[in-house]
Amino acid sequence: MSVANWDNVLILQTSFLGDTVLTLPLISAVRRNFPVRRLTLMCQPMSRELLQDHPALDAIIIDDKKNQDRGLAGLRQKAAALAADRFTLALTPHKSLRSAMMLYLAGIPMRVGFQQSRGWFLFDRRVGRDETRHDVDRNLSLLEAFGLSQEECRRDIELPLNGETLIQVKAKLRAFGVTGDRPVFGINPGSVWPTKRWSIEGFARLIQLLGDKYHGQILLFGGPDDAEVVNALVDRCHGGLINLAGDISLRELPSAISACRVFITNDSGPMHIAVAQRVPTVALFCATTPSLGFYPYTNRAVVVEKDLSCRPCTTHGGRRCPLGTEECIRAIDPLTVMRAVESLFEIEPSAFDVPLNSYRPQRLCA
16 A cells, blocks of 8 residues: 655545535644645635635635536646646545546545545545544544544534634624624524525514514624525514625624624534534524534534424435425424524533533424
8 A cells, every 4th residue: 555645635625615614624634643744625616715714724726616617628627737736645525526536637646535435436545434423523534544533533623713804804793783782693594405494484583582582683694695585584574683694705704603692594504614613503404404414513502403204305405395395494493493592592601611522412303
């Protein structure tokens, strides 16, 4: 077996934003445990915007595979660019054939990925991907190819705040009237997949309950694609909300979320960002289930879901309910979500500091 050369390392993860956030423990473990001179991440544009200040990374390469880098021509161009960088080793938790082919065509001398990858035969070292584990643990298991078990690694998600960005975000929040004199609750009502979104009616009722009990401030989060959902919630609540959608960039998002006492969110990328910021999180699982391995990787969270035999309908959720009932969405009761918020709000922050093997959220069944 050839000896690993850690001089110039590439980690390739071109899946969704949340998947890339869950790759951060792997990135940190590589930096901590091996003699890496240069560490580069290849990811999609959104992930690059979020992670551009991460101290463990020396460089980020964009693979805009859905736009300018799409198709066979894009694959060849990106592979040629990687070849020019002369990487000595590459790891990828991404299971697509495209990812494996890119590393192979780039001529990277040692390529490591999962046995379950569609391009498994193009890897030099392969590791089994345990479907029963959280994705953080699955990603870290790639290091078993070098004799390091995931149990030996630090498994918390680290997304340090950039000091200058934090100052800018605090100024933005002050301009919106957020001064810290009242509790702040963050709500993320969007998701790429409609079947992963809790109902507007549910969020609106929750906001009413939060106002009645805590008299706090509600921050609404969302990107450009979430505008329709966020605006519908604003209209439903008839004002009184602070709509940050479109005013907070991905680079600023971790700093903005860190201002929240509790963050309430659908199963989505911002859920994992809240976990990285150690913000107590209520995670709403509609079409998807925690058993897929993407639950909030923390004991500072409560998952709210409804047990149904049809869940999960797909791995990521879908555009529409296959049964036409949307029961997984409608069955989540705002009062149950409120109880989850209360359970986190009342706990002292020090009570969350437990060993890493306890990083698993509580669960409430709607």
